[in-house]
Amino acid sequence: MSATFVMLAVLTVVSAVAVMxxxxxxxxxxxxxVTFAGLAGIYxxxxxxxxxxxxxxxxxxxxxxxxVFAILLTRGRExxxxxxxxxxxxxxxxxxxxxxxxxxxxxxxxxxxxxxxxGEANASVAQIGEQLMxxxxxxxxxxxxxxxxxxxxxxxxxxxxxxxE
Amino acid sequence: xxxxxxxLKDWLVALFPAGRQQELVSALISVAALIGTFAGxxxxxxxxxxxxxxxxxxxxxxxxxxxxxxxxxxxxxLKALTKEDVVxxxxxxxxxxxxxxxxxxxxxxxxxxxxxxxxMAAVDFDAGxxxxxxVGAATELSVFMAxxxxxxxxxxxxxxRAIAQMISYEVPLILSSLAVIMIAGSLSAVTIVEKQAGYSxxxxxxxxxxxxxxxxxxxxxxxxxxxxxxSPFDLPxxxxxxxxxxxxxxxxxxxxxxxxGEYIGLFAASGLAITLxxxxxxxxxPFLTWIPSYVWFFGKLLALIAVFIWVRxxxxxxxxxxxxxxxxxxxLPMALINLLTAGVWHFTPPGLARWIICALLVFGPYxxxxxxxxxxxxxxxxxxxxxx
Amino acid sequence: xxxxxxxxxxxxxxxxxxxxxxxxxxLTTVQYPEERLPQKEAARNFPFLVYDGKDWDKxxxxxxxxxxxxxxxxxxxxxxKDATKKPDHIGxxxxxxxxxxxxxxxxxxxxxxxxxxxxxxIKMDVEYELSTGDRFGQLLLHKDQLAxxxxxxxxxxxxxxxxxxxxxxxxKAKAEAKAKPxxxxxxxxxxx
Numbered sequence: 001m002s003a004t005f006v007m008l009a010v011l012t013v014v015s016a017v018a019v020m021x022x023x024x025x026x027x028x029x030x031x032x033x034v035t036f037a038g039l040a041g042i043y044x045x046x047x048x049x050x051x052x053x054x055x056x057x058x059x060x061x062x063x064x065x066x067x068v069f070a071i072l073l074t075r076g077r078e079x080x081x082x083x084x085x086x087x088x089x090x091x092x093x094x095x096x097x098x099x100x101x102x103x104x105x106x107x108x109x110x111x112x113x114x115x116x117x118x119g120e121a122n123a124s125v126a127q128i129g130e131q132l133m134x135x136x137x138x139x140x141x142x143x144x145x146x147x148x149x150x151x152x153x154x155x156x157x158x159x160x161x162x163x164x165e
Numbered sequence: 166x167x168x169x170x171x172x173l174k175d176w177l178v179a180l181f182p183a184g185r186q187q188e189l190v191s192a193l194i195s196v197a198a199l200i201g202t203f204a205g206x207x208x209x210x211x212x213x214x215x216x217x218x219x220x221x222x223x224x225x226x227x228x229x230x231x232x233x234x235x236x237x238x239x240x241x242x243l244k245a246l247t248k249e250d251v252v253x254x255x256x257x258x259x260x261x262x263x264x265x266x267x268x269x270x271x272x273x274x275x276x277x278x279x280x281x282x283x284x285m286a287a288v289d290f291d292a293g294x295x296x297x298x299x300v301g302a303a304t305e306l307s308v309f310m311a312x313x314x315x316x317x318x319x320x321x322x323x324x325x326r327a328i329a330q331m332i333s334y335e336v337p338l339i340l341s342s343l344a345v346i347m348i349a350g351s352l353s354a355v356t357i358v359e360k361q362a363g364y365s366x367x368x369x370x371x372x373x374x375x376x377x378x379x380x381x382x383x384x385x386x387x388x389x390x391x392x393x394x395x396s397p398f399d400l401p402x403x404x405x406x407x408x409x410x411x412x413x414x415x416x417x418x419x420x421x422x423x424x425x426g427e428y429i430g431l432f433a434a435s436g437l438a439i440t441l442x443x444x445x446x447x448x449x450x451p452f453l454t455w456i457p458s459y460v461w462f463f464g465k466l467l468a469l470i471a472v473f474i475w476v477r478x479x480x481x482x483x484x485x486x487x488x489x490x491x492x493x494x495x496x497l498p499m500a501l502i503n504l505l506t507a508g509v510w511h512f513t514p515p516g517l518a519r520w521i522i523c524a525l526l527v528f529g530p531y532x533x534x535x536x537x538x539x540x541x542x543x544x545x546x547x548x549x550x551x552x553x
Numbered sequence: 554x555x556x557x558x559x560x561x562x563x564x565x566x567x568x569x570x571x572x573x574x575x576x577x578x579x580l581t582t583v584q585y586p587e588e589r590l591p592q593k594e595a596a597r598n599f600p601f602l603v604y605d606g607k608d609w610d611k612x613x614x615x616x617x618x619x620x621x622x623x624x625x626x627x628x629x630x631x632x633x634k635d636a637t638k639k640p641d642h643i644g645x646x647x648x649x650x651x652x653x654x655x656x657x658x659x660x661x662x663x664x665x666x667x668x669x670x671x672x673x674x675i676k677m678d679v680e681y682e683l684s685t686g687d688r689f690g691q692l693l694l695h696k697d698q699l700a701x702x703x704x705x706x707x708x709x710x711x712x713x714x715x716x717x718x719x720x721x722x723x724x725k726a727k728a729e730a731k732a733k734p735x736x737x738x739x740x741x742x743x744x745x
Contacts, residue, residue: 024257026260026313027257030260030306030310037303040299049290049292049295049296050291050292050295053292053295053298054295054299056299056302056303057295057298057299057302060299060302060303060306061301061305061335062302062332064306065305065306065309068306068309068313069328072313072325124291125352126291
């Protein structure tokens with residue numbers, strides 16, 4: 001564990017906790033952006049340049065802004081004053097622990113643990129592009145189609161209220 | 166002479182023991198050089214811009230501080246430093262404080278991948294262009310932070326406008342640079358510049374000198390102006406409409422930081438335009454290659470900034486609907502057509518025919534789009550019902 | 554074609570840019586402290602008090618009637634009457650002002666004081682370099698600062714001053730013409 005990783009991990013986890021605990025929704029959204037950035041840093045630290053930059057571009061640049069906009073356009077009142085821990089917090093903790101336990105046992109009993117560590121991955125952007133355009137062309141096309149459909153749908157929804165009633 | 170700065174850095178780094186320490190020193194030197202150079206350039210640009218705008222409006226411009234007013238930035242800087250830093254009582258203190266930093270840090274980061282001379286890129290990422298756009302994304306967040314934390318209607322309006330504008334124009338910005346990436350076959354800024362080296366006779370192999378490159382360059386410059394909130398796309402700041410938009414509640418040095426961030430963003434975008442389209446640090450003619458590469462880069466940078474100032478002195482501010490229509494109905498289709506043209510260019514054999522086909526492919530849609538979008542609306546003569 | 558207008562506009566600004574270096578008369582501004590534009594005759598900013606003759610205190614036309622003080626919309630004029638009287642331009646005994654202050658930080662340059670003054674005593678000045686280090690004390694002008702000679706008035710507003718001089722000259726002539734037969738009949742001088 002290098003010092004860089006520790007710093008990034010602490011940053012990511014602390015901001016992720018802040019997302020849950022902060023009372024002001026916009027603060028939560030901003031903390032979420034920090035979490036995304038921290039994750040991007042971890043990807044970069046793992047030598048995955050493309051994924052790291054894409055994470056920054058998509059999550060910090062687009063998703064965080066989207067969330068912030070959604071909050072601004074929908075929120076109609078001040079944040080509630082009651083404690084951030086609701087009455088059912090204990091149940092939630094219980095569920096979280098159970099989920100964690102299941103995941104942990106699955107991970108620990110996984111065969112991958114016994115496998116040899118793969119060598120340093122060094123996928124260049126060109127290689128990723130090559131793979132996307134040859135081997136994974138179908139998923140790429142399907143994703144593209146999905147996004148186009150979503151885009152057209154959004155435009156249609158946005159257009160509807162312009163028609164005379 | 167060409168490598169003087171590179172050699173200087175190598176010499177400085179060699180003074181330290183090898184290993185991690187050298188890496189650290191190398192990084193520090195690059196960062197210090199970047200910040201120093203571009204902060205100086207920022208100071209120079211502010212005074213040149215004010216003088217240039219003055220001349221465009223038949224005025225003198227600043228000419229009091231120092232010879233020809235060249236020391237004006239010092240006076241401005243001192244003024245910004247000594248001014249009271251007012252934070253509104255109802256503002257969100259932490260976010261209000263962080264916003265200028267979140268703006269300035271990424272734009273300097275973006276500069277790191279731009280090669281400013283032979284062997285003079287601070288870092289050469291495999292995915293340098295992607296890095297540029299990725300860190301550029303953080304500026305939107307900072308604008309939102311500034312607008313929201315000020316607790317001011319105007320600043321929030323400004324932030325909303327700015328984000329809408331930045332998101333809209335980021336699409337054509339990236340699509341227009343995608344054409345270059347496609348032809349060059351690399352996301353690395355250094356490789357893209359190398360691809361543009363060489364000359365056919367007197368003409369350099371710059372991408373701007375191809376039909377798709379020219380169209381891409383124009384689209385890129387327009388989108389870059391919109392991204393960096395330059396006039397005529399300065400709606401987020403619109404002094405006459407929303408009194409400076411998202412930095413309405415900023416004063417003193419924080420305001421100066423915002424100002425710095427905007428200009429550095431402009432430099433970064435111009436630097437990327439040079440890298441992608443104008444051949445980076447390559448000389449325009451083969452007989453001029455003896456001039457050091459960084460001179461060419463900064464010369465081109467100043468020329469592009471002069472164009473931005475010129476445009477600012479010429480065009481009035483757009484309206485919000487005009488801005489959005491322009492982005493989605495003109496810029497986006499043109500960028501997509503340009504991408505297609507670049508593909509055609511790549512697969513047709515070189516020659517005059519390729520040139521003509523590609524030029525028509527770009528020019529035809531340009532004229533058609535221009536006709537249908539902007540010339541269909543003929544304004545009727547205004548008639549008054551009551552006044553004579 | 555799209556963009557033609559932009560090219561044309563860019564050409565225009567480029568012409569301005571280079572033209573301003575070549576032709577001096579393109580420049581619309583002057584270098585202020587060294588160069589000044591000639592003052593327009595109708596210019597005005599703050600009022601001053603006119604006096605005749607050499608001695609400002611004796612020649613002040615103001616008779617402390619306080620009309621201007623009452624009419625002043627922002628109430629920036631403050632007048633205290635003096636007990637002693639002094640003769641005005643036609644020789645009639647009139648009151649005079651012991652204190653006459655105008656707070657020009659309050660004054661709004663409406664010129665109403667000038668309009669209402671029956672004695673042509675208060676007029677508008679054109680002095681605009683009024684910056685001081687003390688915004689309360691030094692922007693409150695006293696009688697001695699306000700008093701300016703009729704010659705000065707003639708200089709800054711020639712047409713207006715000529716009219717006023719003619720009117721006052723006519724009044725004086727009329728008064729003298731009236732005084733002459735009176736002096737001839739009664740043989741007692743009315744002037745003390």
